[in-house]
Amino acid sequence: MASPLDPEEDIFEKLQKRVDPKIQEERARVVNERERAQYEKTQKRLGELVETNSTLPCTISSIRILNAIHTRKGFLERIFDPLLSANQDRPYTLAEAIREVSIGADKLHKFDIFHQPISLFIDRPSPTDPSTTPTDIDIYLSVKEKSRILLKTGTDVGNAEGSAYANVVLRNIFGGAESLNLNASLGTRTRSAYQANFETPILSNPDARWEIGGIASSTQKSWASHEEVLKGGWTKFRWLMQSGSRHEVGYNGVWRQVTGLASNASPTVRGDAGDSVKSSLAHIWINDRRDNPLLPSRGYYTKTTAELAGWGPLQGDVAFFKPELEAQAALPIPIPGIQGESGVSFTTGLRAGLLYPLPLSSDPTAKPSRLNDRFQLGGPTDVRGFRLSGLGPHDAGDAVGGDLFAAGSANLLIPLPRVGADKPFRLQAFVNGGRLLALKPGQKEGDSDSQAVKQRVSDTIKELGNGLPSMAAGLGLVYAHPVARFELNFSLPLVLRKGEDGRKGLQFGIGINLL
Numbered sequence: 398m399a400s401p402l403d404p405e406e407d408i409f410e411k412l413q414k415r416v417d418p419k420i421q422e423e424r425a426r427v428v429n430e431r432e433r434a435q436y437e438k439t440q441k442r443l444g445e446l447v448e449t450n451s452t453l454p455c456t457i458s459s460i461r462i463l464n465a466i467h468t469r470k471g472f473l474e475r476i477f478d479p480l481l482s483a484n485q486d487r488p489y490t491l492a493e494a495i496r497e498v499s500i501g502a503d504k505l506h507k508f509d510i511f512h513q514p515i516s517l518f519i520d521r522p523s524p525t526d527p528s529t530t531p532t533d534i535d536i537y538l539s540v541k542e543k544s545r546i547l548l549k550t551g552t553d554v555g556n557a558e559g560s561a562y563a564n565v566v567l568r569n570i571f572g573g574a575e576s577l578n579l580n581a582s583l584g585t586r587t588r589s590a591y592q593a594n595f596e597t598p599i600l601s602n603p604d605a606r607w608e609i610g611g612i613a614s615s616t617q618k619s620w621a622s623h624e625e626v627l628k629g630g631w632t633k634f635r636w637l638m639q640s641g642s643r644h645e646v647g648y649n650g651v652w653r654q655v656t657g658l659a660s661n662a663s664p665t666v667r668g669d670a671g672d673s674v675k676s677s678l679a680h681i682w683i684n685d686r687r688d689n690p691l692l693p694s695r696g697y698y699t700k701t702t703a704e705l706a707g708w709g710p711l712q713g714d715v716a717f718f719k720p721e722l723e724a725q726a727a728l729p730i731p732i733p734g735i736q737g738e739s740g741v742s743f744t745t746g747l748r749a750g751l752l753y754p755l756p757l758s759s760d761p762t763a764k765p766s767r768l769n770d771r772f773q774l775g776g777p778t779d780v781r782g783f784r785l786s787g788l789g790p791h792d793a794g795d796a797v798g799g800d801l802f803a804a805g806s807a808n809l810l811i812p813l814p815r816v817g818a819d820k821p822f823r824l825q826a827f828v829n830g831g832r833l834l835a836l837k838p839g840q841k842e843g844d845s846d847s848q849a850v851k852q853r854v855s856d857t858i859k860e861l862g863n864g865l866p867s868m869a870a871g872l873g874l875v876y877a878h879p880v881a882r883f884e885l886n887f888s889l890p891l892v893l894r895k896g897e898d899g900r901k902g903l904q905f906g907i908g909i910n911l912l
Contacts, residue, residue: 436514451492456482458522458533460498464540468510469572475601476501488532495519498536505540507603508574512541545569553584560584574598578610588624590614604637608647617657620786620796621768623666624657629675642684650713651675653769663793669768676713677706691909692810692821692877693727694742698910700724706770708755715767716757721750723910740818744808746829746912748779751858752800754836754850763850766836771798774833775898777906780804781829782869782888787898789833796898797835801857803866804831806912810875821877825884829912830868830892832861868892869899881907 460477462468480497482488489497495517502515516539522529547566552559562582570577575597582590594610611630618625633647655670662670680703687696700723707716725746732739750772754763773796774780775787786796806829812818837856873886884906890899 436516451490453491454488454532455491455494455534456488456530456532457494457498458482458529458535460501460536460538462538462540465511465542467542467545467569467572468574472573472601476504491534494534494536498538502538504601504603505538508598510543510569510574512543515540543568553582560587573601574603586617586619588615588617590616599634606635608633608635620773620784621666621798622659622662622795623655623670623768625769626654626656628652640684641686642682645679645681647679649675649677649679655768661793663795663797665792665797666768666795673715673767673769674713675706675715675770676711677704678711679704687725687727689877691879691882692823692875693725693744694729694738694740694810695727697727698723698725706755707757709758712758714757715770716755716763717766717770718753718755719750719770720753721748723748725910738818740810740812740823742810744806744810746806746808747804748831748912749803750801751854752836753854754800756847762846766800768797771800771835772802772833773798774802774804774831777884777886777904778908778910779829779912780806780831780867780869781827781873781884781886781904781906781912782871782890782900783867784898784900787900788831788867789897790835791896791898799833800836801854801861802831802833803861804912805829805866823875823877825873825875825886826871827873827886828868828870828891830866832866834860865892867894867897867899881909882911883907884911 457480460480462473462477465473477498478484480501498517502517505511505515506513518537518539520535520537522533522535545568547564547568549564549566550562552561560582561584562580564581565579567577567579569575575595577595578593580590580592584590590612591614592610592612594608596606596608599605599607609630609632613628615624615626629649629651631647631649633645635643635645637643651674653673653675655666655673658666658670682699682701684699685696687693687698690698702719702721704717704719705711706719707713708718723746725744727742727744729738730741730743732741752766752770752772754766756763772789773786774789775783775796776785780788786798789799789802790797806827808825808827810823810825812820813822813824816822834857837853837860868891869888870891871886871888873884873888876883886904886906887902888904889901893899
């Protein structure tokens with residue numbers, strides 16, 4: 398037994414004893430609950446103050462961001478200085494002042510460099526300061542910065558491919574919400590992929606960002622008996638409109654190599670083997686009004702992509718114009734006797750694209766499209782009931798792609814019995830189909846001037862509506878995970894064309910935007 402004259406012994410013995418993890422967990426829970434209760438109490442008190450004094454005139458004399466140690470002062474001032482009353486034409490009411498500062502705090506959230514929540518405090522400046530007025534208020538935003546280094550490793554499985562990856566993200570590098578993302582992966586199909594991209598907001602605006610990056614990858618494309626090696630870079634500018642739609646404009650420069658041909662590779666694949674350089678400008682527009690991107694029950698989604706390669710000063714050795722359209726609509730179906738949302742919904746999807754050949758600056762005639770640039774269609778994430786790249790032109794068993802495609806689907810989604818509509822599980826009944834066509838040949842060999850190409854494209858578009866599309870129907874189970882959508886379907890091909898590769902039976906798919 399320790400002597401009362403030697404209390405240090407008891408203290409050290411207690412420190413050496415290992416604390417039960419359950420006790421530590423309970424203590425952490427109590428602390429978190431206490432902090433949350435304090436925050437809720439503060440927010441409630443703030444709400445009461447605002448409600449009571451919402452119409453009182455006030456002037457914002459200062460806005461201070463606390464604990465933003467690694468964030469540049471000038472970066473924050475660009476967001477909040479315009480809100481100061483010295484830069485306004487008229488005084489605020491208290492409600493208006495808090496609303497404007499809250500909008501600034503929402504911008505801080507979007508930069509993804511601060512933890513939530515961001516606490517807001519209001520104080521009055523010292524009455525002894527002769528430069529203040531009775532209506533002046535000081536606003537404080539208390540933030541907690543996220544870790545500046547994020548490291549993730551893991552595995553991905555899906556679409557007949559497994560891979561392991563390592564990802565490093567460096568955040569807030571220069572104090573202005575910049576980020577550097579480094580990613581490396583090794584897989585069964587994408588044998589290796591290394592990517593680095595740097596991103597920064599423009600003028601402290603989280604809705605306008607500039608990005609530059611580079612990639613080196615090697616991908617095994619078994620459906621066309623070759624391996625594709627890519628090395629290149631890009632730069633792009635992205636911005637968000639007030640309407641909610643998103644735009645992206647960018648430049649891509651990529652060296653491509655079709656290599657590692659299988660011994661039974663088709664003449665078409667062998668003809669496109671070797672190197673090519675693509676230099677292109679691209680624009681993407683996205684308008685997403687769905688209530689849930691992975692399992693929508695109402696709303697619509699539209700995406701357009703336009704790429705211009707090799708035209709004029711862009712150079713490179715391929716030239717084309719490549720527009721694409723993707724659309725989806727979802728409609729809830731009410732069920733008699735069920736109050737509120739039934740969870741039953743009907744969705745439709747449409748995808749279409751065209752590869753229009755253009756002449757290179759050094760050659761007045763348009764060259765045929767290359768294997769690297771053509772569309773592929775078929776598989777568990779677009780036209781279900783067909784193998785990967787199972788639709789469209791084939792040569793000796795190789796899917797060689799096409800220059801024009803259209804695909805559509807109709808899906809009926811029903812909640813699982815005894816599971817409920819609020820859970821991310823659905824039974825699915827679907828029918829989908831599509832066509833993928835190569836550009837029709839000219840009337841005579843070498844017919845590739847602008848008028849001849851226009852006529853060939855027109856003839857190919859007419860052929861798209863000639864006869865039924867390749868079709869399949871089926872039933873399946875859908876799980877909408879927060880990261881991706883998982884589907885296990887039983888499919889039955891209904892219409893196939895010569896050379897196309899259907900798949901009867903079970904088919905598993907993982908994706909973000911499925912048809």
